[in-house]
Structure formats: structure tokens, C-alpha cells
Amino acid sequence: MSWPLFLARRLAALVAVLLVASFLVYGLLYLVPGGPMAFLLGNRSGSPEQIAAIRHEYRLDDPFLIRYFGWLGDALRGDFGQSLVYRQDVSDLMSTRLATTGLLVLYATVIIVVAGVGLGVLGALRRGTVDAVISLVNSIFLATPTFVVGVLLVIVFALGLGWFPVFGPGAGLPDRLYHLTLPAIALSLGSAAFLARITRASVGEELRREHVETARSRGFSQSHIVRRHVLRNASIPVVTVTGLTVAGLIAGSVVVENIFALDGLGSLLVRAILQRDFAVVQGVVLVLVTAFVLINLAVDVCYSLIDPRLSPGEAT
Amino acid sequence: MSNDLLVLDQVRLDIPAGRDWRTLVENVSLTIAPGEAVGLVGESGSGKSMTARSVLRLAPPGARLSGRIEFDGTPVLDLGPRDLRALRTRRIAMIFQDPRAHINPVRSIGDFLTEAMVTHLSVPAREAHARAVRLLADVGIADGERRMRQHPHELSGGLLQRVMIASVLAVEPDLVLADEPTTALDVTTQSEVMAILDDLRRERGMAMLLITHDLELAAATCDRIAVMYAGRILEVQSAETLVQTPRHPYTTGLMVSRPSIDRVAHRLPVIAGRPVAAFEAGAGCAFQPRCTQAGPECLTGRPPLRELAGAHVACVRAEES
Ligand SMILES: Nc1ncnc2c1ncn2[C@@H]1O[C@H](COP(=O)(O)OP(=O)(O)OP(=O)(O)O)[C@@H](O)[C@H]1O
Ligand code: SF4
Ligand SMILES: [Mg+2]
Numbered sequence: 312m313s314w315p316l317f318l319a320r321r322l323a324a325l326v327a328v329l330l331v332a333s334f335l336v337y338g339l340l341y342l343v344p345g346g347p348m349a350f351l352l353g354n355r356s357g358s359p360e361q362i363a364a365i366r367h368e369y370r371l372d373d374p375f376l377i378r379y380f381g382w383l384g385d386a387l388r389g390d391f392g393q394s395l396v397y398r399q400d401v402s403d404l405m406s407t408r409l410a411t412t413g414l415l416v417l418y419a420t421v422i423i424v425v426a427g428v429g430l431g432v433l434g435a436l437r438r439g440t441v442d443a444v445i446s447l448v449n450s451i452f453l454a455t456p457t458f459v460v461g462v463l464l465v466i467v468f469a470l471g472l473g474w475f476p477v478f479g480p481g482a483g484l485p486d487r488l489y490h491l492t493l494p495a496i497a498l499s500l501g502s503a504a505f506l507a508r509i510t511r512a513s514v515g516e517e518l519r520r521e522h523v524e525t526a527r528s529r530g531f532s533q534s535h536i537v538r539r540h541v542l543r544n545a546s547i548p549v550v551t552v553t554g555l556t557v558a559g560l561i562a563g564s565v566v567v568e569n570i571f572a573l574d575g576l577g578s579l580l581v582r583a584i585l586q587r588d589f590a591v592v593q594g595v596v597l598v599l600v601t602a603f604v605l606i607n608l609a610v611d612v613c614y615s616l617i618d619p620r621l622s623p624g625e626a627t
Numbered sequence: 628m629s630n631d632l633l634v635l636d637q638v639r640l641d642i643p644a645g646r647d648w649r650t651l652v653e654n655v656s657l658t659i660a661p662g663e664a665v666g667l668v669g670e671s672g673s674g675k676s677m678t679a680r681s682v683l684r685l686a687p688p689g690a691r692l693s694g695r696i697e698f699d700g701t702p703v704l705d706l707g708p709r710d711l712r713a714l715r716t717r718r719i720a721m722i723f724q725d726p727r728a729h730i731n732p733v734r735s736i737g738d739f740l741t742e743a744m745v746t747h748l749s750v751p752a753r754e755a756h757a758r759a760v761r762l763l764a765d766v767g768i769a770d771g772e773r774r775m776r777q778h779p780h781e782l783s784g785g786l787l788q789r790v791m792i793a794s795v796l797a798v799e800p801d802l803v804l805a806d807e808p809t810t811a812l813d814v815t816t817q818s819e820v821m822a823i824l825d826d827l828r829r830e831r832g833m834a835m836l837l838i839t840h841d842l843e844l845a846a847a848t849c850d851r852i853a854v855m856y857a858g859r860i861l862e863v864q865s866a867e868t869l870v871q872t873p874r875h876p877y878t879t880g881l882m883v884s885r886p887s888i889d890r891v892a893h894r895l896p897v898i899a900g901r902p903v904a905a906f907e908a909g910a911g912c913a914f915q916p917r918c919t920q921a922g923p924e925c926l927t928g929r930p931p932l933r934e935l936a937g938a939h940v941a942c943v944r945a946e947e948s
Contacts, residue, residue: 521725521728528715529742531743540731543733618733
């Protein structure tokens, strides 16, 4: 199998997953007790005009499959319908929030990878005091819930020292990053600690491998051995955990968004669920599923680049 | 000063085990002359690999290595890190038993072969590549260009061990430590790979320490043979005389139970009883529990290695057997 074929296959699988997911997301509306009408109306009483409007909006009079494909076609063109609550296009509601959440997750990912891999490698290479200190700090971070970290950061660095703004997303990229620094740190500490553990174990294991002994027997320096024979070999579990972590961050960002009053995708979803704003729920869930699937694809591509045994381009 | 290339004198290796130390190698004295091939033979766990690793100071972490190891007049145990690396780079090379585990699976064969040349000998990458292809041809791999681009999992065990041999030849060392270079290979390729290794090291005048379970293989390849048991050397003789007149009951045992014609097909349990490691041995002769010649005098202390009619034997009753 070659690289283009590999990617084509993965993309086909991606499309299939999205199709199934979208079907489920859309179909869920009709599995809700009381049927879609009751769900969409929720606590609202609903005048006959409103009910008619909803029936029209959601095409409730059409057969299910036709409705689904109609919705899917619109969604593909970026039209996720209108929010019942905000009376706005769902895509407009999502786009600004997607930017906030996306930037937050990306920022946190960078912190997680840099700190997690850095500390993990350091711990594995410098057994003893350094390793013990890192392990202790990791344990503390792992045991502390995100919202506690978030609140502490706000109290110390925003309210106390005044180094960072207390809340809000900021405007313009540098200002946004500045505003997102505390949230990103709050979001990343636990995951960074976890990644550090995985990295330390993986690097430690790789250092004891036979092929590393071969490299030693050939007189290579420790730094050469670590660079050429340990890091890349040890990176498969690291990539796996990073992928899972990033996927988890997208969901976990809700907590942080709430603490720092960021209007992100997570808070939009939670509110939409509580308010039975179904078009928004569908839109956000579809975006999240797409993100998960893309992360998965990225992880698989990384595997293939790291380990030739998992590579599609191998000649046999 | 002798003109030996390698001198091991009373080498001892202990590794930490809880609060105690465990002896893996004890009182090992052995010499190898330039260009000479010496076989190190013995059952599993006798400390052969540890002895070879000691020469390169590749003992397990925390191990205590004592005695005297001298390579070309240099005391190996006193070398600083830089000199030790230089010794490993240019002068002594090791071939490991299982090439699949001992070659980095994520790097290409080309990387493996050129890495030392480029890093240590500062050979330009292009020239190193050409040299590596020639080395592959030397070890009987014709389509070197293609192999260089492949990865270890795409090659058979026999081919990989040839690659390992080629990588050792690349730095032209004075001494090759070959730790059971053919044990992990399937039987049909064993003799081929062994022949390639032996021919090439002879051509280049390299000395070799060949570790094997197989006394016959050692006798066919080596000039001298040392027999090891429970971390000690029990007998050293020239290959020829050892096969004709083994002096130590353990050596005799290894030879008697050797399957004669079809030697590779079955490796029989050699001598009745289980081999012991150095730290498991009792106070007297370590071989005593399994020895058919044993008498009461065998239990008073470890028999030292002593000269007997041109051989060196560590058995108090060597004259009688
Ligand atoms: N890393 C280690 N830590 C502790 N003990 C070890 C280690 N490696 C080997 N040993 C022990 O040291 C003893 C000698 O091992 P060694 O590998 O030198 O034997 P060997 O003669 O090469 O045997 P084999 O033919 O099985 O390779 C054995 O009892 C083994 O269990
Ligand atoms: S010393 Fe005794 S027990 Fe040991 S090999 Fe000789 S005869 Fe056997
Ligand atoms: Mg061994």
C-alpha cells in the first residue's frame, strides 16, 4: 500500500464515520421521549403558529430520511439551521466560539506536549532527585481537579498579582493568547503530568532495549543515543496519549470556559442542551465528532511516520 | 608485558541483588593474541555473555567489575568515559545474539551501517553509503542498494545478522566479540553466517572471542577454547587438543553428549542435572553435584586453574580421568 492509497482509505473511513455520526446525531431528536415536538417545545407552551413554524423549520412533515438528507446537505454547505433560542444561524453562533475553543485547545496542547514530553524525558534520563521532584509535582497536578487549578490561578495570578486578565477572550491574536494563557494552563496541567508519566515510562523502557545496548557497544555518546535511538522509538505511546488528551480537552474545556467566562463551544453545547436548542446541539456535536475523527487520523499518520513497521509506504 | 591483545586477569563481576551482591563472573583469566580466535563455551547461565560484556564495560547498571582487563596495554577498567567510547568505537566491536532485537527497528539498514562511519570516523555521508554497500557485498548481500533503504523488519534473521557483521567490519576493529552470533538463526543459515564471519575476520586479521554453546562449532572455528561453568573458567586448551584430550570432566561431558552427525538438528540436554550460575554454586568445585568423577576432596574449596600437560584445568582429579 502506498501513501496516497493509505490517505484515501483513511479519508473514506473518516467520511463513513462522520456519516454514521451525523445520522445518529440527527436521529436522536426523534428518540427523545414525547417525540421531537415535545422536545423542541420544551417548557415553552407553544402557540399554534410557533408549532407550525417549528414543524416547518425542522421539516417534521417530511419522511425521516428525506429530512435527514436535507439537513445533511445544508450542513455540508455550512448551514446548520437556526437556533430556536438565539434566533440566529447556528453556523454564526458556532464560528466565533469555535475560534475561542480551538485556540484554547491548541494552546493547551502545546503546553501539554512541551511540558509533558520535556519533563518525562528529563525524569527518565536523570533518575534520582530530579526524577523524584518531577514525579511528586506530577502526582500533585494529576490529583488536582481542573476547576481547582483554574480557581487558584485566577486568585493568584489574576486577582492577586494582576499579571493576567480575570476573564474574557480578548481581541486580536496576541491579546487573545494573553487572555487564554491562564485558561490554557488550567486546562493542561493534569494532562501534562499524565503525559510526563507516559513519556518517562516509555523512554525508560526504550533505554533498556537491546538495540540501545548495541549503540552503547558502538561507542555512541549518551546524547547521541537519546536523540537517535530512544526518542523516536519511545514516541508511539506518547503520540497515542497526546491524541486522546487533545480529544479530551475539547470536552474538558467546558469547565475552564465557565471559570474564565469564555464563550466557547463547550459552554454553547451545555447551554443548548439545557435549553433544548436542538439545531445548535446537532451542529456542535457534528463539529466535535469531526474534530475527534481528524485527531484520530493525525495520530495514525504520526504512527506511520514514526515506525516503518506501521508505514503504508513499505516495500516488500 | 605480553604481546597479547586482550588480557583478562582475575576478572569478577557482581551485581546488586537487594542488599547482597550476586557473583556472575568469578576469577576469569584469559588472553587473546592479535588475530587469534578464542572460543568461550559453556551451558546457559555460565556467565559467557557477562564476560564478553565486561570487556566493553557493558555490565548491567550498578554492577561491580573488578580484576584486571587490559586491551593492547591499556587498562580498560581505568578508562574515563571518553577513552572508553574511543575503545568501543574503533577497537572492539560486538556482535549480538539476536539481531532483530539488537538493531533499531525504526531506522533503515543504511542508517545502521553508516551511523558509526559518519559519527565516529567523519566519513562523508555519500562515501559512507558507498562503503556500506560494498560491505554488504562482502557479507554476501548482493542487492545492497535496495537493502540500505529497507528496515529491519523487512529482512530475515540471517540477512540481519549479516548486516550486523557488516556494521562491525565497517569500523575495522582489532577484536570482535561474537556472542552466539548464530543461535537465533534458523539452522540452514547458521553455518553460512558463521563461515562469512570467520572468513572476513581472518582476511582482515581481527581477533575474535566466539561465545557459543556448541563445542564442535568452537573447535571448528577457533584456535583456542575456554570452557566456562558457573562464572569460572574450568579448562583452556588449543582447539585441537581439547577435542582429542579433554581434561575436565565438564568438558568431557559436553563432548560425550554432543550429537555426532547431524549436529545442528538437535541440541540435547548435555549433562545430567541443571547448570548453576556462579552465585548458586556451593563452596567446593561448582560442578561437583553433576560430576561423575567427584570425590570427597572436591568439596574443599574451588579448584584453581592449573597447568597440566599444556592444558589449563580447574579440577583436583584431572590426572585421574
Ligand atoms: N541483567 C542481569 N541482571 C541480573 N542477572 C543477570 C543479568 N543478566 C544475566 N544475569 C545472570 O547472570 C548469569 C550469567 O549470565 P550470562 O548471560 O552471562 O550467561 P551466558 O553464559 O551468556 O548464558 P546464555 O548461554 O544463556 O546466553 C545468569 O545466571 C543470568 O541469570
Ligand atoms: S574437582 Fe571434583 S567435582 Fe570438580 S570436576 Fe573435578 S572431579 Fe568433578
Ligand atoms: Mg549469553
